[in-house]
Amino acid sequence: MMRPGGELPGHVPTRFWHALEHGRVQCDLCPRGCRLAEGQRGLCYVRANVGAAVALTCWGRSSGFCVDPIEKKPLHHFLPGSAVLSFGTIGCNLTCRFCQNWDISKSREHDRLGERALPDAIALAARRLDCPSVAFTYNEPVVSHEYVVDVAAACRERGVRTVAVTAGYVEPEPRREFFAAMDAANVDLKSFREGFYREMSSAHLAPVLDTLRYLRRETAVWLEITTLLIPGANDSDAELDELTGWIVAELGPDVPLHFSAFHPDFRLRDRPPTPITTLRGARAIAHRNGVRHAYTGNVRDLEGATTYCAGCGARLIERDGYELTAWRLKDGACAACGEPLAGHFEQSPGRWGARRLPVRPEQLAP
Numbered sequence: 001m002m003r004p005g006g007e008l009p010g011h012v013p014t015r016f017w018h019a020l021e022h023g024r025v026q027c028d029l030c031p032r033g034c035r036l037a038e039g040q041r042g043l044c045y046v047r048a049n050v051g052a053a054v055a056l057t058c059w060g061r062s063s064g065f066c067v068d069p070i071e072k073k074p075l076h077h078f079l080p081g082s083a084v085l086s087f088g089t090i091g092c093n094l095t096c097r098f099c100q101n102w103d104i105s106k107s108r109e110h111d112r113l114g115e116r117a118l119p120d121a122i123a124l125a126a127r128r129l130d131c132p133s134v135a136f137t138y139n140e141p142v143v144s145h146e147y148v149v150d151v152a153a154a155c156r157e158r159g160v161r162t163v164a165v166t167a168g169y170v171e172p173e174p175r176r177e178f179f180a181a182m183d184a185a186n187v188d189l190k191s192f193r194e195g196f197y198r199e200m201s202s203a204h205l206a207p208v209l210d211t212l213r214y215l216r217r218e219t220a221v222w223l224e225i226t227t228l229l230i231p232g233a234n235d236s237d238a239e240l241d242e243l244t245g246w247i248v249a250e251l252g253p254d255v256p257l258h259f260s261a262f263h264p265d266f267r268l269r270d271r272p273p274t275p276i277t278t279l280r281g282a283r284a285i286a287h288r289n290g291v292r293h294a295y296t297g298n299v300r301d302l303e304g305a306t307t308y309c310a311g312c313g314a315r316l317i318e319r320d321g322y323e324l325t326a327w328r329l330k331d332g333a334c335a336a337c338g339e340p341l342a343g344h345f346e347q348s349p350g351r352w353g354a355r356r357l358p359v360r361p362e363q364l365a366p
């Protein structure tokens with residue numbers, strides 16, 4: 001697939017915008033609604049006013065590829081044990097002070113987009129590398145909407161599944177098109193407080209909750225949620241009680257929830273790493289509120305990494321880090337009591353293990 005170019009290399013026209021006066025335009029892709037004068041870029045950096053229209057400036061260019069374990073996204077109920085061809089572009093529409101990928105998401109250098117990566121080549125590379133899925137990750141994929149949707153279409157044509165790792169901060173119309181191209185998503189729910197979203201990410205909570213509801217109620221996309229717990233910022237028992245109660249009430253008990261450990265980074269270096277007791281406490285609150293599958297992440301915690309049967313409590317999938325160490329599923333259900341496990345499972349687990357394999361640009365040659 002070769003998209004017709006825009007006015008400059010790597011630029012393609014976009015649809016989600018409207019004209020303002022004097023050649024200015026407003027981008028309608030995400031709730032920020034950036035208003036852009038000629039030549040100006042939006043907050044996400046990759047969408048810009050080019051010739052009185054909004055263009056995506058990074059189509060067909062990647063900031064890097066790697067084969068990862070699917071557990072690293074994290075997805076625990078989608079093809080466990082399998083390899084996922086993961087890639088990113090640059091840019092993000094949030095400004096999280098605690099960003100754990102800031103070198104890519106906040107990059108202002110097109111040098112980072114060194115790798116030419118056309119959709120067909122990515123899909124073929126996934127097949128060649130024995131990856132049943134491709135993940136749009138490392139930076140926020142919704143801002144590269146047209147590119148991501150084209151890559152996803154090429155993957156689907158070749159029987160490769162697609163995964164979005166996203167903050168879910170996107171307007172309803174592009175959201176429909178974006179997730180129609182996805183088989184699974186891990187959405188960050190950064191906090192359950194509007195004040196946190198405003199102060200830490202200069203964003204709002206409501207559009208994210210809206211995306212979660214949309215995914216669960218109106219699509220077949222397999223959904224898991226991640227909350228990065230930052231000491232003193234979003235880890236109070238009261239907030240976690242509200243957050244997990246909302247998930248069960250609005251999304252049901254089967255959406256897996258990952259509580260992930262924070263490591264001081266970017267502009268938030270004055271907070272300590274998240275203690276494992278906080279992660280375990282959050283998991284206990286989630287279970288108390290009816291979440292069936294709550295996990296701890298970014299730490300070694302065998303108990304918090306195990307998938308349990310919601311029927312009989314058997315240990316269905318055991319993990320040590322990103323490595324699967326036991327598998328007691330039969331046809332996607334508990335081998336002991338037959339209770340189905342929510343998610344997408346093959347007959348046997350993937351055998352990729354914990355490896356992380358960087359992919360060289362020449363491996364993406366069409």
Ligand code: SF4
Binds near residue numbers: 029030033034045093
């Ligand atoms: S996608 Fe980018 S340019 Fe468009 S509104 Fe959001 S931050 Fe602004």
